[in-house]
Amino acid sequence: MKARSWIIIGVVALAAGGAYGLREFNRGHDDLASSKADHAIAAPELLAAFVNDESAANAQYVEKVLQVKGTIASIETGAGDAPVNLMLDSGDPMAGILCEFNEADLPKDWAAGAAVTVKGICAGYLGSDLLPGNVILQRCVAVE
Amino acid sequence: MNLLRISLLSLALLPLALAAQDRYMTRTGHIDFHSSTPLEDIHADNDKVTSVWDVTTGAIEFSVLIKAFTFEKALMQEHFNENYMESSKFPKASFKGAVKGVTADQLAKAGTYPVTAEGTISIHGVDQPAKAAGTITVDGKGGIRAESKFQVKPEDHGIKIPGAVRKNIAEAMDVSVRMDFTKMP
Structure with missing residues (x-):
């Protein structure tokens, strides 16, 4: 159970990090x-x-x-x-x-x-x- | 006596006045660079190039603000300024040299003239000798456009590219310059 929780946390963190990275990479200039x-x-x-x-x-x-x-x-x-x-x-x-x-x-x-x-x-x-x-x-x- | 003196003085100053009429300038010249690799395309434009060209002597100078290069992606522009060009420390790039292949008389007639520019290019605080071929085009209305394409290697100017992204950036940047000159007042 504990190990499973850690895996879920890890996957969520990776997805959030990836989404942030992608958004940052494609960020346009401020209006x-x-x-x-x-x-x-x-x-x-x-x-x-x-x-x-x-x-x-x-x-x-x-x-x-x-x-x-x-x-x-x-x-x-x-x-x-x-x-x-x-x-x-x-x-x-x-x-x-x-x-x-x-x-x-x-x-x-x-x-x-x-x-x-x-x-x-x-x-x-x-x-x-x-x-x-x-x-x-x-x-x-x-x-x- | 006085009249003679004035006449002589005027004659002596005449070449200066004539030479001054053969200077051309722009403050809104265009320069762009492009780097193409299988991993990434990088492109930036700058429409604020200042240039003065003395057709009589051939002397020409360009200067640009590194921070006036615009990229489509804000992050790329930030990395270019902060990590590669260190534009707060080295805010400008310049070229000083001479244009050969066209005379002041030719500029009075419409046509396209092949020219070469040779001199010193200064980027990131490092000077390098540079030579490029280009064209000068005079249109029917007397407008004068100078165009050239050449390559610049970041490493020649002490710009360090980390190994992790070396394959994302071309060994040599393709640079294009386009200036619409007007006669200096």
Whole structure:
């Protein structure tokens, strides 16, 4: 009787472990529409944080859900299945907050000049020797 | 006298002004990599490649954020960043080198030009010499697209793959790059 109980417990544990493993393996990305933002910040301040101290800003903002308020500088639709790129104005014409949207997640009435709030995951800050950096947000959704 | 000085100065600065007009850039270039083995297919995309290309000198540079690579499965993306690329320690990968095979004059005409890029690729904090063939396509509207396919071996860049999963990951990753360049202001 005792041995049988142990076998049953073992089988149940294995099944539960397997189910958990399979679920974890196939897990998709969190839906940002229902995630709470870790930080709420204005677009020019977010860019300034990375320009002033990139490693401190990396530690504070990268891989975090950011809710960013700003004015749309441009919206560019990519070729084929490429995502839509929305740039939030930072005050610097050569740099901004580059927000990656799936076309379906971008409100149809958004256009350059509109004041908006965006929620996305921060991937970091990217520029080059010849180009000032942008802050990159991915999997963006509209907040307002 | 003064007029002559100004004219000479303008002439002297002219090449600089001309050279500056032959720089092209993108902030939304595409790069993807694919690993295929009988056990598993791994694929990730990154649509946020920054690149600047000076057509006059041929000098080109690319840079990408490792954390901007997106995988279909969240767990795979987490393992890629934490266990393999250590992207908090090495947040960026880059290529610096030169493109040969196309001139500024050719870019004014529609056509497809075979080119080679040669330089240094830096991944996971380890630099390696790299050479790849590609094409530059100029469309009727003056749009310029650069494309290339090449391979990268994780072990060449000090990326350790545990023995238990070695057979799940290809020896060499197939990498594709596609950039739509615009002229720099």
